[in-house]
Amino acid sequence: MLTENRFQFAKSAALDEVMLLKASMSDFSYGTHAHEEFSFGVTLSGRQDFFALGEYHKSHAGNVIVFNPEDAHDGHSGGESTLHYKMLYIHPDQLVPMLESAGVHQAKSFRVGKVLQDDAQLRSHILGLAGLVENNVSSLEYSSALYEFAECLAHKERLKTDTTTRIKDPVFERVRDYLHSHVTEEVSLDELSQVAQMSKYHLLRRFRDYFGMTPHQYWQNYRINRAKEALELGMSLADVAFTFGFSDLSYFNRRFKPVFGITPYQFRRNLLRT
Known part of the structure; x- marks a missing residue:
């Protein structure tokens, strides 16, 4: 079993x-x-x-x-x-x-x-x-x-x-900074290609080679990490979901669990018991 x-x-x-x-x-x-x-x-x-x-x-x-x-x-x-x-x-x-x-x-x-x-x-x-x-x-x-x-x-x-030590590429560091500064907003591939000054398809391949994730995966991962920090600070589940661009708690749960193994509610309850 x-x-x-x-x-x-x-x-x-x-x-x-x-x-x-x-x-x-x-x-x-x-x-x-x-x-x-x-x-x-x-x-x-x-x-x-x-x-x-x-x-x-x-x-x-x-x-x-x-x-x-x-x-x-x-x-x-x-x-x-x-x-x-x-x-x-x-x-x-x-x-x-x-x-x-x-x-x-x-x-x-x-x-x-x-x-x-x-x-x-x-x-x-x-x-x-x-x-x-x-x-x-x-x-x-x-x-x-x-x-x-x-x-x-x-x-x-x-x-x-x-x-x-990984050699930093200023192009992709710039794209990352753009994603970080727009953590609460929807970001399009067109926007990122303009920031990188390269075609969308070239950006997708090069970004994944550099970070090990697609731009969308990286952006979602960054939002989840910010959401985790907010939960640790005691922000309510609804406020966290709204602040970091998750449409509702169900969607927030579906994004959070594959990274941490548990739901946002379970994660915060874990910390309150320690």
């Missing part, structure tokens, strides 16, 4: 921009999306199958998964066993200062070079940090643990940092 899909979010009481997801999945599939945080996960049991950075990956029990901010990916349970995993989301505003203190030059451009790893040290740090979120420890204890994690990342990635 398949286990019910379960997604439980918890926020760090000590650091506001850190969130933990504990998930069990049997027949749920994430849609293609990206997070604005660094995502550090550990597959606890079962198998986690996903597509990211142009490749298909299979994460077995004990493996570490790392998504840099804006790394587009999907995901589902692979094989017959239920997938259990923990994922820690750490905003760059929390991690970058720690990386700078650990000696990383150009820490704002820091990226972990390998999405799937079998690394006992990283696994230990991630699960240790997850335990601190679950147990609501003091700010000092959590900050110390996060710094030790940043030191570990810096040491492992030091020789690869320069080669893993």
Whole structure:
């Protein structure tokens, strides 16, 4: 018998921009999306199958998964066993200062070079940090643990940092800025092609190569992330849906669930219990 899909979010009481997801999945599939945080996960049991950075990956029990901010990916349970995993989301505003203190030059451009790893040290740090979120420890204890994690990342990635930094394309950075500034409005492909100064069809192909998502997927993903932040701040479901351009709560639910596994109402209720 398949286990019910379960997604439980918890926020760090000590650091506001850190969130933990504990998930069990049997027949749920994430849609293609990206997070604005660094995502550090550990597959606890079962198998986690996903597509990211142009490749298909299979994460077995004990493996570490790392998504840099804006790394587009999907995901589902692979094989017959239920997938259990923990994922820690750490905003760059929390991690970058720690990386700078650990000696990383150009820490704002820091990226972990390998999405799937079998690394006992990283696994230990991630699960240790997850335990601190679950147990609501003091700010000092959590900050110390996060710094030790940043030191570990810096040491492992030091020789690869320069080669893993994505070269920014000013054309697509401009298109992204336009989408961000029109988050509450309808945006057409014609508008974006004018911003990029290229044909619509050329833009579609080049944008997807650059971001891993179509312009529409990227725009929807950005709106969902802004909506999630608003829910965390206590805005009502109806106000969030209206503010970020979702026609009604049903449509908001259909867009939110493929990214976070649960409805907006369930997400906010999760946070209120922690």
